[in-house]
Amino acid sequence: MSPPVAVVGGGSFGRSLAQAAARVGQRVLLWSRQPRPMPAVAGDGSIHTVSALPELAEAELLLFAVPSPYVAELADELGRSLDGSHLLVHVSRGLLGDDLHTVSEVLSSRTPCRRVGALAGPLVARNLVEGQPGGAIIGSAFPEVVESVSDAIGGPTLRVYGTDDLMGVEIASALVGLVALALGYAQRLGMGPGTLAVLATRGLAEATRVGEMRGGSARTFAGLAGAGDLIAAVAGDGRPEVEFGRALAEGLGLRAAAERAGAYIEGALLAKQVAAFGRRVGVEVPLSGGLARLMAGELSAEQLAEALMARPAKRE
Template identity: 30%
Template sequence: MPVMPNAPSILSLDAEVVQTESVELTVIGAGAWGSALASLVQKNNHTVRLWSRRSEISLGEAVDQAQVILSAVSMKGVPSVVAQLRDIDIPPETILVTATKGLDPETTRTPSQMIQAAFPDNPVVVLSGPNLSKEIEQGQPAATVAASLHPAAAEAVQYLFSSDTFRVYSSPDPLGAELGGTLKNVIAIAVGVCEGLNLGANARSALITRALPEVIRIGTHLGGQPETFFGLSGLGDMLATCTSVLSRNYRVGYGLAQGKPLAQILEELGSTAEGVNTTQVLVAIANREGIPVPIARQVHRLLLGKITPQEAVEALMERDLKPEACDL
């Protein structure tokens, strides 16, 4: 269930301020995604501090005077970042943005839920969409969603990042936007397997199409709005992640289909593939809540080494016949 914030404080930052003044923003996480986001804001003539654990200054110094704090760390780093921020005096009008796609294995919460629970008085914004960081760094056109229960905060972030190559839409459904971007990573692993086995365009299209109702079923059960999953942060993100070799999760599935051990694939990637952890947490949620997740379940078994890629495909193809409109 979504963590509801308290009544929003009066923001010192809104869309008009963003368009007329230089805003101070701190990006936590200096990886490819964090660096790409920092670059977008800098191009709009705002002041950006990019911070990581290897930075020479402390996190407290990095966020001092920041009007917007954006977390772009991997999922495993979110609990630590939240804990560190709680020890800092963050003003309630500071906008907190999360650009992480994942689920916490301990609490099964999303990053925005964890941040909102720690900072109930602050506006929290989710930034999520079909955004492959390498393409954004190259200045190729892209679009994303700034979603928040605080419309003014979402609009401020919208204008903060928007440019002639990066279009940002606003949304009132942060949880749905976040879950869409998170759950599609599991599907990307499945599609990578499909591609690695050379099963063809028909199989890939069928898999993505059948995956969408599975994602919607999970996402709406957890509190997201159905229409969100048909937008940029849902279907849009799924298409980008499931059809590009730039996607780390896609490459995990592709490698498994080639017979590579998971540990070797992750080492070769040299970066985090969030879908691996998300699959484990998702199946745990599905078991707890009684949610049917046939595709995610086969991906989970494959990641655990309990079945081969071929057996995973066979298990999905041999399921009972049913009407297409049936969502199970």
């Protein structure tokens, strides 16, 4: 019997990954701190909820679907049951600290596993559950990681691509999430398509600058992890970051906005981290810096828009 696929995290995205894997015939082990009943599985696979992290060591591929602040603690605990044969892949849109350490760096430093990767692109929980046609990208230096994820969740309705630019994929995924938050905010304020287009393209350019400073390739930001993911957000794929931004624009606080979005939103902390990184390394990050001040209550939406539009126009 083939080893199962493990999913670490029982939130909406973790559960959707488990369902996507079961749909293509995988046996899935799902771990959550607060286990909940799973709906009937569409497909030939199965989902078994487990309560002890060491039980996940039976799997070869482990998919981490937990917010970035909790990854280190889980990696420390789970790492005692893992070895070099395991493959670790995360779906977090977060980065850690003002140096913007990636989740894959945490996983490889706190476990015996070196074959790590990141799953990114225009993926949202609802589409995974419903099996809507779409695509995703895996960043990893190890081809077997890409192949394993493709086998685990890929199928007739989900194309899985691969790249060895893991750093680029992680930075792109995180900052696109931040731009999506800004787009939701702008949409709720009634800003038009032209404004949203400027916001999206300038946000992607900012993400690319940050990514290159961390060692990523600009080409990655033009693909599924960057532009493709952002197009899906603009088109209205129902991602929680957009809803979070809309809630903030309505005057809700960070906690209430997260409850409205129904998910942990990495961008609430990420804007401040990226702004600090930009100051330290000398990279221009006006959108991230403005969003950080906006969420801290230091700037109004109107003041942010004026500040962004007042910046000197440069060559594309």
